[in-house]
Amino acid sequence: xxxxxxxxxxxxxxxxxxxPKELDMEKHxxxxxxxxxxxxxxxxxxxxxxxxxxHSAPVRVFLVHNINGKWLYWGHANIIEQTIHADTNxxxxxxxxxxxxxxxxxxxxxxxxxxxxxEFFK
Numbered sequence: 001x002x003x004x005x006x007x008x009x010x011x012x013x014x015x016x017x018x019x020p021k022e023l024d025m026e027k028h029x030x031x032x033x034x035x036x037x038x039x040x041x042x043x044x045x046x047x048x049x050x051x052x053x054x055h056s057a058p059v060r061v062f063l064v065h066n067i068n069g070k071w072l073y074w075g076h077a078n079i080i081e082q083t084i085h086a087d088t089n090x091x092x093x094x095x096x097x098x099x100x101x102x103x104x105x106x107x108x109x110x111x112x113x114x115x116x117x118x119e120f121f122k
Contacts, residue, residue: 010061062077
């Protein structure tokens with residue numbers, strides 16, 4: 001017997017899983033977004049493989065966009081709802097964006113916090 005539930009401090013999503021389409025890197029570099037741009041907005045995610053638990057609000061999780069296996073850090077989110085689907089072995093939920101990194105820091109953290117092969121910037 002054992003547990004098959006992962007505990008995550010990072011909400012790493014593909015666009016198909018629910019990463020906000022509004023967070024566009026080129027737009028962000030020209031005119032940086034802030035958390036205020038997303039105040040009171042609730043975003044959903046779905047079909048995260050495996051059964052996972054995320055830190056719930058008010059504890060933050062890192063918000064990361066998975067683009068073809070490369071991780072682009074965007075900031076912090078609060079998980080406000082999560083559901084484990086034992087029948088499909090997936091996790092879904094809802095989150096709010098609470099912090100957006102400025103473009104320079106976004107590049108630095110995306111370079112320095114990644115394991116080899118998942119770096120968005122090289």
